[in-house]
Amino acid sequence: MEEIMVLKFGGSSVADNEKLQLAAKRITKIYDKGKKVVVVLSAQGNTTDRLIKEANELSGNVSSRELDALLSCGEQMSTAKLSILLNYLGYPAISLTGWQAGIFTNNNNQNANIIKIDTSRIVKELNDKKIVIITGFQGIDENLDITTLGRGGSDTTAVAIAAALHAKNCYIFSDVDGVYTADPKKIENTKKIPKLSYEEMQELSSEGAKVLHNRCVEIGEKFKIPIITKSTFNEEKGTMISDTIEENKVKSIVKKEISRISIIGNGIIRNFDLIELIIGFIKKNNLELLNFEIFESKISILFKNIIEDNKIQELHKLIF
Ligand code: ADP
Ligand code: ASP
Ligand code: MG
Numbered sequence: 001m002e003e004i005m006v007l008k009f010g011g012s013s014v015a016d017n018e019k020l021q022l023a024a025k026r027i028t029k030i031y032d033k034g035k036k037v038v039v040v041l042s043a044q045g046n047t048t049d050r051l052i053k054e055a056n057e058l059s060g061n062v063s064s065r066e067l068d069a070l071l072s073c074g075e076q077m078s079t080a081k082l083s084i085l086l087n088y089l090g091y092p093a094i095s096l097t098g099w100q101a102g103i104f105t106n107n108n109n110q111n112a113n114i115i116k117i118d119t120s121r122i123v124k125e126l127n128d129k130k131i132v133i134i135t136g137f138q139g140i141d142e143n144l145d146i147t148t149l150g151r152g153g154s155d156t157t158a159v160a161i162a163a164a165l166h167a168k169n170c171y172i173f174s175d176v177d178g179v180y181t182a183d184p185k186k187i188e189n190t191k192k193i194p195k196l197s198y199e200e201m202q203e204l205s206s207e208g209a210k211v212l213h214n215r216c217v218e219i220g221e222k223f224k225i226p227i228i229t230k231s232t233f234n235e236e237k238g239t240m241i242s243d244t245i246e247e248n249k250v251k252s253i254v255k256k257e258i259s260r261i262s263i264i265g266n267g268i269i270r271n272f273d274l275i276e277l278i279i280g281f282i283k284k285n286n287l288e289l290l291n292f293e294i295f296e297s298k299i300s301i302l303f304k305n306i307i308e309d310n311k312i313q314e315l316h317k318l319i320f
Contacts, residue, residue: 003035004036005035005036005038005167006038007026007030008154008173011048012175013042013174013175014042015045020082023173024082026232038162040158041154042078043078044074048137048151051070055070065145067110069146071110071148072135072138075097075137075154076095076097086131093132093133094125095134096125096134099139099140101132102117104118105139105147112139112147112148114160117164119161134157138157150215152212152213155212156219163219163222168226169228172228172229172230173231174231175232176229177236178193178229178237178239179196179212180193182252182253189320193252196241197241198220198242199297202221204252204262207262207300209252212229220241226240226241226242250271250274252265253316255307258307261307262301263319264298267296289301289303289304290302
C-alpha cells in the first residue's frame with residue numbers, strides 16, 4: 001500500500017494566491033511520487049483574528065456557538081481555494097470540512113477536544129486517488145454543531161489525522177524551518193534544534209512558543225507519531241519531535257506573557273552549571289523574582305517586572 005503523507009500548512013503559508021501556489025507545488029511533488037496525500041490547512045493569514053474582531057464589533061456578548069460557526073469559515077475558504085488550484089493544475093483534489101472528514105469533538109466551543117475521527121470518507125477519497133484537503137481547527141459535537149479547537153489548533157487536527165490514518169509522520173509547514181533556541185523573529189542568532197523530545201516540545205508550547213499547538217504534541221506522543229516542522233518557503237531540514245531523549249542539553253528559551261520565562265531541556269534539573277549561570281544573570285541584572293521553579297525538563301522564572309526581549313537576548317547569548 002502507498003504511504004500516507006499528512007502535511008499541514010499554517011496561516012502564513014497559505015496567506016495569498018502566490019503562497020497557495022508554493023504549497024501546491026510541495027503537495028504535487030509528493031503526490032507525483034505515488035504517495036497518498038492528506039493536507040490540513042489553517043485559515044489564510046490573519047483571517048481568524050479579523051473574524052473575531054468583526055464578531056466583537058457586532059456584539060458585546062458573542063454566542064460561543066455562533067463564534068465557532070463563524071471562525072470555521074476561515075479554514076473552509078483556504079481548503080476550497082487550494083482544491084480549486086490543484087484541480088486547475090490537473091490534480092484530483094477534494095476539500096473536506098471537519099464534519100465531512102469525520103472529526104468529532106466535545107462541545108467545549110473555542111477550545112474543543114477531538115474525541116474520535118471516523119476516517120471512512122478520507123480513506124474513500126484517498127483510494128479514489130484524490131488529494132484530500134481538510135480544514136484544520138474544527139470539528140462537530142454530538143449535536144452536529146461546529147466547534148473549534150483553540151487558537152493554533154490546526155496543528156492538532158493534523159497530528160490527530162496522522163494518528164487516525166496510521167501515518168508514519170506528520171509534517172507541519174510554517175514560516176520557520178524548525179524549532180529554534182528562541183523565537184527567531186524576536187531574538188538574534190538563534191539556532192535550529194534538529195531533534196526534540198515530545199516532553200520538551202510540550203513544555204515549549206505550553207510556555208508560549210506558538211510554533212506548535214501543545215495538544216498536537218500530546219497526541220503525537222500518545223500515538224507515537226513523530227512531528228516534523230519545516231518551512232513552506234525553503235528546503236532546509238526541519239526539526240523532528242519524537243521519543244528521542246538527550247539528557248543535559250539545553251534546548252530553548254521561551255517567554256510567556258510579559259514577565260515569565262522558561263528554559264527547556266531534558267534533565268535540566270541536573271544541569272548545575274546552567275542553574276548557576278541563570279542565577280548569575282539574575283543577580284548581575286538586579287532582577288526581582290516572584291517565583292523560581294526547577295522541574296525535570298524546565299526552569300520557570302516569574303519576574304516582578306516586565307522582561308524585555310533585550311534581556312532574553314542577553315540570556316540567550318550566555319546559554320547558547
Ligand atoms: P503557522 O501560522 O504556520 O501555524 P505560527 O505563527 O503558529 O505558524 O508559528 C510559527 C511562529 O512561531 C514563527 O513565526 C515564530 O515567530 C514563532 N516561534 C516562537 N517560538 C519559536 C521557536 N522557539 N522556534 C521557532 N519558531 C518560534
Ligand atoms: N486559524 C486558526 C487560528 O488562527 C487555527 C490555526 O491557524 O491553526 O488560530
Ligand atoms: Mg500555528
